[in-house]
Amino acid sequence: xxxxxxxxxxxxxxxxxxxxxxxxxxxxxxxxxxxxxxxxxxxxxxxxxxxxxxxxxxxxxxxxxxxxxxxxxxxxxxxxxxxxxxxxxxxxxxxxxxxxxxxxxxxxxxxxxxxxxxxxxxxxxxxxxxxxxxxxxxxxxxxxxxxxxxxxxxxxxxxxxxxxxxxxxxxxxxxxxxxxxxxxxxxxxxxxxxxxxxxxxxxxxxxxxxxxxxxxxxxxxxxxxxxxxxxxxxxxxxxxxxxxxxxxxxxxxxxxxxxxxxxxxxxxxxxxxxxxxxxxxxxxxxxxxxxxxxxxxxxxxxxxxxxxxxxxxxxxxxxxxxxxxxxxxxxxxxxxxxxxxxxxxxxxxxxxxxxxxxxxxxxxxxxxxxxxxxxxxxxxxxxxxxxxxxxxxxxxxxxxxxxxxxxxxxxxxxxxxxxxxxxxxxxxxxxxxxxxxxxxxxxxxxxxxxxxxxxxxxxxxxxxxxxxxxxxxxxxxxxxxxxxxxxxxxxxxxxxxxxxxxxxxxxxxxxxxxxxxxxxxxxxxxxxxxxxxxxxxxxxxxxxxxxxxxxxxxxxxxxxxx
Amino acid sequence: xxxxxxxxxxxxxxxxxxxxxxxxxxxxxxxxxxxxxxxxxxxxxxxxxxxxxxxxxxxxxxxxxxxxxxxxxxxxxxxxxxxxxxxxxxxxxxxxxxxxxxxxxxxxxx
Numbered sequence: 001x002x003x004x005x006x007x008x009x010x011x012x013x014x015x016x017x018x019x020x021x022x023x024x025x026x027x028x029x030x031x032x033x034x035x036x037x038x039x040x041x042x043x044x045x046x047x048x049x050x051x052x053x054x055x056x057x058x059x060x061x062x063x064x065x066x067x068x069x070x071x072x073x074x075x076x077x078x079x080x081x082x083x084x085x086x087x088x089x090x091x092x093x094x095x096x097x098x099x100x101x102x103x104x105x106x107x108x109x110x111x112x113x114x115x116x117x118x119x120x121x122x123x124x125x126x127x128x129x130x131x132x133x134x135x136x137x138x139x140x141x142x143x144x145x146x147x148x149x150x151x152x153x154x155x156x157x158x159x160x161x162x163x164x165x166x167x168x169x170x171x172x173x174x175x176x177x178x179x180x181x182x183x184x185x186x187x188x189x190x191x192x193x194x195x196x197x198x199x200x201x202x203x204x205x206x207x208x209x210x211x212x213x214x215x216x217x218x219x220x221x222x223x224x225x226x227x228x229x230x231x232x233x234x235x236x237x238x239x240x241x242x243x244x245x246x247x248x249x250x251x252x253x254x255x256x257x258x259x260x261x262x263x264x265x266x267x268x269x270x271x272x273x274x275x276x277x278x279x280x281x282x283x284x285x286x287x288x289x290x291x292x293x294x295x296x297x298x299x300x301x302x303x304x305x306x307x308x309x310x311x312x313x314x315x316x317x318x319x320x321x322x323x324x325x326x327x328x329x330x331x332x333x334x335x336x337x338x339x340x341x342x343x344x345x346x347x348x349x350x351x352x353x354x355x356x357x358x359x360x361x362x363x364x365x366x367x368x369x370x371x372x373x374x375x376x377x378x379x380x381x382x383x384x385x386x387x388x389x390x391x392x393x394x395x396x397x398x399x400x401x402x403x404x405x406x407x408x409x410x411x412x413x414x415x416x417x418x419x420x421x422x423x424x425x426x427x428x429x430x431x432x433x434x435x436x437x438x439x440x441x442x443x444x445x446x447x448x449x450x451x452x453x454x455x456x457x458x459x460x461x462x463x464x465x466x467x468x469x470x471x472x473x474x475x476x477x478x479x480x481x482x483x484x485x486x487x488x489x490x491x492x493x494x495x496x497x498x499x500x501x502x503x504x505x506x507x508x509x510x511x512x513x514x515x516x517x518x519x520x521x522x523x524x525x526x527x528x529x530x531x532x533x534x535x536x537x538x539x540x541x542x543x544x545x546x547x548x549x550x551x552x553x554x555x556x557x558x559x560x561x562x
Numbered sequence: 563x564x565x566x567x568x569x570x571x572x573x574x575x576x577x578x579x580x581x582x583x584x585x586x587x588x589x590x591x592x593x594x595x596x597x598x599x600x601x602x603x604x605x606x607x608x609x610x611x612x613x614x615x616x617x618x619x620x621x622x623x624x625x626x627x628x629x630x631x632x633x634x635x636x637x638x639x640x641x642x643x644x645x646x647x648x649x650x651x652x653x654x655x656x657x658x659x660x661x662x663x664x665x666x667x668x669x670x671x672x
Binding site: 026027029033047049050051052080095096097098099351422423424428431433434437480483485 | 575577578579580581582619621622639640641642645646649650651652653656657658
């Protein structure tokens with residue numbers, strides 16, 4: 001894992017000291033709220049419905065056990081004993097007091113964490129494949145690129161006041177688990193015909209009120225030009241992105257209005273200029289810096305193990321629940337004898353993404369003991385133990401079960417993404433979490449959810465789409481209709497490398513109608529699928545949305561004329 | 563004929579702690595919604611809020627629509643304000659609804 005150097009440490013500690021002074025000046029009245037608000041937002045502090053909210057960056061979703069324990073300590077000492085893991089691989093605390101926040105930020109800095117650039121019109125926390133460094137299908141670990149981008153974008157003076165926020169995601173695998181086509185810039189590590197490793201660069205994707213699938217602006221970018229090319233994209237956006245209307249200010253709107261070819265030409269011209277005219281070589285990172293970063297993400301010292309383990313196999317054969325958990329929550333590891341273990345934060349009845357301080361400590365202990373001290377946060381609001389030897393899986397499972405963290409539902413209908421919604425968020429128009437809980441409860445029979453198979457339900461409590469509803473196999477968008485919560489349903493969304501936006505089926509539903517509607521969609525899927533192997537998404541792609549519309553909105557019986 | 567103005571109360575968040583407050587008739591910011599000053603006149607509420615700024619530092623002042631119960635309790639109309647007044651609907655152990663120091667369980671009574 002990357003560890004701060006002296007510059008990082010000084011910078012973060014100094015930012016805390018500056019913020020401590022800003023809070024003191026706000027409390028004394030020397031700063032007005034109008035003056036103070038942008039300063040607190042730059043430190044990830046929002047004001048929500050009930051209290052302040054602190055959003056802590058977890059760069060590319062990677063953290064170690066000491067960091068997780070510190071997050072638990074903060075939850076207990078200064079918050080309400082829990083945290084909420086988000087779709088940007090961050091953690092949010094919902095109840096901090098302003099007067100405590102400088103101390104909280106200091107505690108984060110002690111473990112090389114911060115909340116800088118988790119808000120505001122700047123380059124936000126860079127996200128990555130949550131299986132990075134472990135996935136069997138990976139060309140190369142995407143985290144060195146993400147870390148390089150983090151260093152470049154942190155406090156970048158030219159990009160502190162962009163037209164709007166800017167999100168970058170990186171994947172190292174052809175199977176996209178980082179939703180890169182729904183980002184302002186999406187990067188995919190790939191190898192060209194000559195065997196060189198570089199990046200496919202995708203631009204102008206996004207969700208929100210104007211969902212757009214990102215388009216490829218560069219098929220292959222040599223690694224050394226990553227920063228220069230991103231700088232060129234940001235420069236064109238910073239200059240021409242709209243500032244007159246916040247709803248038209250994201251780069252996706254600029255790319256759409258200019259057209260990809262025109263936008264690409266501008267970026268390429270800026271890129272050439274950066275390399276040749278404006279001291280561009282400074283944007284080619286020092287190889288020593290790159291090496292230090294790459295070394296930090298070197299694979300752990302895996303044992304040379306056979307791919308199967310007798311104890312693990314025996315437990316699989318004799319314990320149905322363990323076998324069920326392994327079937328859903330494990331992913332193939334690149335190293336024989338190891339597995340990637342996903343920890344579901346979606347037990348029936350819980351708020352998706354919430355973890356108590358005690359649970360965080362359990363996960364930290366497991367990471368330290370069984371996963372080379374590494375943890376990941378997924379954008380799907382789950383936690384990952386990336387490197388678990390198969391022989392240790394029974395012990396890991398037992399500890400997770402003890403902590404109520406062994407829900408076997410990864411990738412199934414209960415593994416729902418849900419934003420905080422109107423239960424917490426000042427922007428929300430409807431609640432998300434109770435809808436997720438009702439659906440999870442309804443489909444809690446493990447045999448039934450396995451029968452349904454691969455299913456991604458994603459719920460947002462407003463059009464800003466923090467719950468990624470556009471790319472859910474079933475997407476649910478909560479709105480306010482004349483003072484009542486109303487939920488629009490889309491189907492056919494796809495969050496992977498073949499990213500697609502779901503299609504809206506028709507009028508929205510009252511809250512109590514949502515679960516019956518989802519059940520109706522599932523029954524329609526059952527009636528249409530040609531085999532158990534054909535997934536819900538495949539059926540929607542083959543049969544279209546009409547059969548599902550017909551099921552949800554049956555034509556009214558003609559009136560009896562007699 | 564113009565519609566009659568609807569009754570409103572002023573609400574805000576405490577600067578230091580962030581929790582929800584209401585504006586009373588004697589220009590104090592209080593957690594006690596029952597003692598919130600109800601008016602159909604936004605100018606009157608605005609003037610009272612201006613006066614109250616001297617007494618306590620608050621942020622995000624907003625006027626919210628209420629209905630007034632028979633016992634005089636002003637109850638928020640919008641779901642957003644109901645949740646803000648109580649706390650998360652999915653965690654009744656959190657927020658004002660779980661704070662027994664707030665006037666007689668009023669947060670649950672909206």
